[in-house]
């Protein structure tokens with residue numbers, strides 16, 4: 001089977017800031033992979049390199065066997081942005097957001113055809129949002145908003161789904177719904193790469209985990225990624241003798257001191273990424 005994403009020796013800098021340095025990683029299709037790292041470790045930059053939004057100084061990225069530009073043209077990658085990257089007051093409905101996933105199928109007139117409407121309805125059904133399709137996107141809960149963007153990826157026909165912090169601002173019940181959905185989408189053969197600070201969510205969410213700190217510190221089974229010495233290296237913390245939530249370890253859940261960054265692009269810009 002073609003690997004979902006192959007990143008080879010990728011380096012990205014912003015001026016003097018080294019965001020990624022020698023990142024080599026193969027993300028398999030048919031599994032959910034968790035991308036874990038502290039604030040500023042390069043997770044969003046890795047997503048941007050995969051979607052072709054930033055061009056690495058050196059190294060290569062292949063998505064389902066093609067380069068990021070071709071993957072973008074072919075609609076191979078679906079991107080679910082961080083909540084902070086979306087203007088939720090933008091006057092568009094949930095259906096409109098999902099329809100942006102069909103742009104690549106519509107030709108330059110961007111006029112939805114019957115098959116586009118059918119694909120959008122099917123995607124909304126799949127994420128259980130059919131009943132909320134005509135609501136303004138900002139009137140959804142945090143978890144529903146994430147599912148709307150997942151539906152956009154499904155409508156697009158994306159074989160690779162990238163989710164940037166999908167559990168930030170989402171309650172536990174919605175989180176469980178999203179985890180179940182992502183597992184189903186991976187079981188269909190898609191590649192699912194999810195960045196998260198939420199170590200508590202990781203065992204249910206992911207089949208494997210990548211620890212990132214500008215380079216890949218570890219890639220393997222989730223249980224091994226959660227070993228205290230590995231988390232300590234990834235987060236620069238003294239976690240004590242136990243792992244997260246264990247005696248002597250940091251409290252279960254979010255790692256302290258690593259809040260999601262606050263960025264505020266327009267919905268249109270976010271919706272354009274990866275589509």
Ligand SMILES: Nc1ncnc2c1ncn2[C@@H]1O[C@H](COP(=O)(O)OP(=O)(O)OP(=O)(O)O)[C@@H](O)[C@H]1O
Pocket residue numbers: 014015017018019037038039040041042043044045046259260261
């Ligand atoms: N546009 C930019 N210009 C300059 N530096 C940047 C830019 N974007 C990111 N950086 C820097 O690159 C490094 C990696 O940032 P990146 O956003 O990829 O990390 P992250 O792991 O996604 O963090 P977060 O959890 O906050 O989203 C950080 O040091 C960040 O300050």
